[in-house]
């Protein structure tokens with residue numbers, strides 16, 4: 001066995017083999033995969049192999065499409081059949097909400113070129129004569145659906161990788177991984193030790209055990225999953241061709257042809273965890289005892305659609321374990337606490353996602369960054385707060401509701417609360433309905449006295465609509481208070497702080513103490529990887545404010561780029577510091593009531609910030625920025641002072657008509673102002689030009705990360721698409737993201753944020769439109785819940801386009 005490798009991949013399931021293949025394909029040599037037993041010896045050998053591409057978020061659909069389209073190429077390259085059957089699939093809808101869910105799926109698929117079309121009930125019956133069509137309201141056909149043979153796919157990746165020079169060692173368990181001071185790893189097996197530049201944990205069911213070898217814990221929990229295969233079904237045998245895959249939103253099952261019978265898989269409504277305390281090391285090509293009672297309800301649903309299942313003989317029942325993260329998405333990428341250690345764990349749907357995961361991990365290792373936004377699958381999206389109980393409760397909930405419709409703005413209670421801020425109970429008393437953000441509870445909106453403190457979900461406007469309207473008007477006309485503790489806060493200090501930030505961020509750092517700038521952060525390839533508010537608090541002291549959920553991702557990036565000479569230090573203040581925002585024309589008067597000194601427009605101008613005594617807190621940091629479009633202040637202070645300041649602001653604010661507002665009002669206010677938000681309108685899928693953040697670039701600075709790539713992009717001409725505002729002639733339902741936009745009947749772009757603009761009283765959206773089609777005032781159409789609605793495009797904000805109110 002080799003003594004050295006550039007990359008050691010641990011685990012020979014579909015994920016590990018796909019990573020090895022992609023690394024080899026990208027031209028890397030000295031690649032080794034170590035497998036404890038035989039290839040596929042985890043979840044991979046007993047998977048059902050069902051395939052689908054239509055899913056969300058958007059990049060997940062891109063990766064699933066990529067994976068499925070790879071199979072014919074992989075077969076050709078490796079000479080190993082993948083058992084790939086591109087039979088297509090149909091999604092059934094029985095209720096109006098299911099019809100809407102399918103319309104949205106169809107509309108969103110267009111962004112990524114994933115074909116689908118609504119077919120008539122007769123056409124569905126022709127495609128799948130086994131289908132009982134009574135009660136069906138709509139059928140969506142997805143041609144990319146189908147199935148593959150899981151063991152063959154895994155072998156094909158391994159064969160193609162070996163043909164390109166990679167080595168695969170079976171019966172070679174990794175028993176230790178030891179980090180070395182130079183960032184390399186010693187990967188220890190009974191057969192010898194390999195010194196590796198990079199390690200990839202692709203150990204599937206044993207990812208937790210392999211992670212523990214490196215001293216880290218991953219939020220993963222295995223669950224049992226059943227499917228069964230029937231004997232020959234005469235109707236199918238008589239057809240002489242294959243039937244498409246069949247599934248339905250909220251159905252809890254998936255069905256596809258297997259031989260001349262059917263394979264029926266069930267997301268049991270009673271999730272059963274397996275091996276909670278750790279996967280047995282000796283577990284191999286084994287199954288778990290089946291328990292058909294658990295899938296009775298799923299079977300009954302399937303029989304309603306496919307009656308021949310009721311009488312079909314059962315040839316085999318499979319109950320196998322698979323391992324999930326709390327949101328059922330994979331945990332990918334460099335582990336934030338380790339050097340050169342990549343995770344490719346918790347891959348829930350390896351035959352739909354494996355190729356995409358392989359590509360992304362290979363790009364990350366060889367090129368330093370993936371070619372598309374994969375934050376929704378990044379291992380950094382969970383912090384230490386995602387403990388065992390949370391993981392158990394979330395995996396249970398999401399598994400049991402795997403096929404349920406997810407409504408716009410839907411929040412999930414499972415596993416919560418975990419972390420709360422000091423004024424949580426006070427906000428609850430004020431009527432807050434809470435959402436979940438990086439482990440914390442934060443206010444979405446505030447109910448009126450006597451109103452039930454809960455969201456009611458649907459595709460129309462939510463039960464919060466009117467109240468959020470009042471919150472918005474209170475901010476525009478008076479003063480509102482928003483709890484903003486979930487924002488990430490970092491302190492950067494040291495003699496090298498200013499020059500380091502100037503290299504890390506694309507804007508020029510403030511020269512003067514007390515000044516604030518907004519700055520994008522770019523990857524070396526010029527992708528947006530952050531969006532920060534930076535305030536110079538001292539000669540060698542800066543406060544950075546950024547996206548809360550991105551904090552582990554950002555800390556990983558800061559650490560990777562920190563100078564080795566010790567001249568810069570950064571500290572994550574996010575959990576230790578809380579935040580309150582006051583916004584609206586009355587906010588200055590309110591601030592003045594609790595502050596020492598002059599808070600007037602000249603003394604405390606827009607885009608400035610300072611540490612000051614505020615109420616009883618001697619060390620509050622106040623920054624004058626605005627995400628609402630109004631005069632406003634963000635206040636950050638050590639957690640122990642939050643309650644006191646809150647009491648003072650609410651007491652003193654009473655005379656000014658102070659009103660609480662939540663994130664749903666903030667959405668409405670910022671969309672009226674045309675402000676994009678991180679993770680919704682801004683992500684690594686864009687550079688600074690598409691969303692108009694180029695106004696914060698300083699290409700004349702000596703150098704910063706991403707400068708060369710950004711200059712090249714600028715030289716290549718206008719960006720392909722641009723962020724615009726749309727005013728939609730809505731019919732009681734607003735956009736909420738993902739909807740297709742048309743101009744002159746041609747697909748022109750897609751929506752990223754959608755809401756009702758309560759102050760302007762118009763239905764609004766932000767979205768990206770192909771640059772040549774962007775024209776101020778142009779008539780366009782937007783597919784709102786599947787119905788094309790007329791809309792008007794604006795290149796300027798709908799509210800206060802010159803920003804006079806926030807600067808005032």
Ligand SMILES: Cc1cc2nc3c(=O)[nH]c(=O)nc-3n(C[C@H](O)[C@H](O)[C@H](O)COP(=O)(O)OP(=O)(O)OC[C@H]3O[C@@H](n4cnc5c(N)ncnc54)[C@H](O)[C@@H]3O)c2cc1C
Nearest residue numbers: 011013014015036042043044048049050174204349350351
């Ligand atoms: C019943 C069932 C049906 C499914 N149906 C589908 C489906 O229809 N479509 C779909 O896409 N997905 C399906 N899946 C999910 C799919 O099986 C998994 O997503 C996929 O197999 C995960 O692959 P993996 O390579 O990440 O993990 P695994 O397959 O678990 O592979 C991990 C490998 O790592 C090896 N390993 C572990 N520890 C070590 C060590 N210390 N040293 C060396 N090697 C080690 C293991 O032996 C194993 O071979 C199904 C799963 C189940 C259980």
